[in-house]
Amino acid sequence: MTSLILALVGGGVVGLALGGLGGGGSMLAVPALIYLLGFTPAHATTAGLVIVAVTSLAGLLAHARAGRVRWRTGAAFVLAGLPAAAATGALSSRLPAGVLTAAFAALAGIAAWRMLAPRRAADPGGEAPGLAGTAPHENGGAAQPAGPVRSVATGAGLGAITGLLGVGGGFLTVPALVSALAFTMAEAVGTSLLVISGNAMAALVPRLGAAGNLDWAVVAPFTAAAVLGAWDGKRLADRFSGPALQRTFAFALLAVAALMLVDALR
Structure with a gap:
């Protein structure tokens, strides 16, 4: 019962962060699975991919209905x-x-730094970006599409x-779509969910054998709570200012x- 409650609470927090910030919430899923629910790092990263894939697909449907997904370029x-x-x-399990x-700790630190970094520009259309460090723009703005080599890389x-x-x-995908492909912020947030869900499902393929060893009594409610939390995240963003949410989340990531770094160095 305790594990179920922790899974529901952890999944809800992850979903709220994803829905409220447009990204970064999955950075909390792996630590929650390790330190609250007793998963090994290998099992936690596999479970994290399941959570990311399902939650991103749920969010993708909502953004697709709003016309915010550029399918061809995103694909x-x-x-x-x-x-x-x-x-x-495949490498991760080995x-x-x-x-x-240690690698996850470094990535969490980078994510926090990006969220605490000052914004480079304001969106002419008045839409606040979901993650700090991005440079939203409209057609005719300063950002220009990158070449195919940079986009592929x-x-x-x-x-x-x-x-x-x-x-x-x-937290990396949205700025990459804005800077490398010159998406508007709304398109970048919607299309990033296509990119994230596609990558997560591809990464799960070589781990299908390990997925059978996961504690699905924990992973399933965690995932369901994350999906429900993501739907409510937009309401959270409407109630509180974007910068305040980002700072709170960034300090949590730090x-x-x-x-995790102390744990890795033991």
């Missing part, structure tokens, strides 16, 4: 990341727990991170990074 970006996601997904923990890098650490990487 090309996904294809660039699929081989890397599958390769690092790495020592300490290496995975960026997609592959995002896929590699998703496969290795079991996170969606929304605490997670410090905890």
Whole structure:
């Protein structure tokens, strides 16, 4: 019963962060599974991919109905990341727990830094970006699409991170779509869910055998709570200012990074 309650609470917090910030919430899923629910790092990253894939697909449907997903360009970006996601997904299960923990701590620290960094520009359309450090723009803005080589490299890098650490990487995907492909912020947030869900499912393929060893009595309610929390995240964002939410979440990530780094160095 205690594990079920912790799973529901942890999933709800992850979903609220995803819905309220447009990304980054999955950074809390893996630490919650390790430190609250007793998963090993390898099982936690696999379970994290399940949670990320299902939650992202649920969010993708909502954004697709609003016309905020650029399917053709987003699919090309996904294809660039699929081989890397599958390769690092297979590699992850073979790495020592300490290496995975230290890598996750470093990524959490980078995510926190990006969220605390000052915004570079304001959206002319008045829409606040979901993650700090991005530069939203409209047609005719300063951002220009990157070349195909950079776009492919960026997609592959995002896929590699998703496969290795079991996170969606929304805090990286949204800025990448804005800067590399010149998406508007609304399109980047919606399309990032396509990229994240595609990479997560690709990374799960080489881990299908390990997925059978997961404690589904914990993973299933955690995932369901994350989906429900993501739907309510927008209401949270409407009630509180975006910068305040980002700062709170960033400091939480810094605490997670410090905890995991100390654990890795033991």
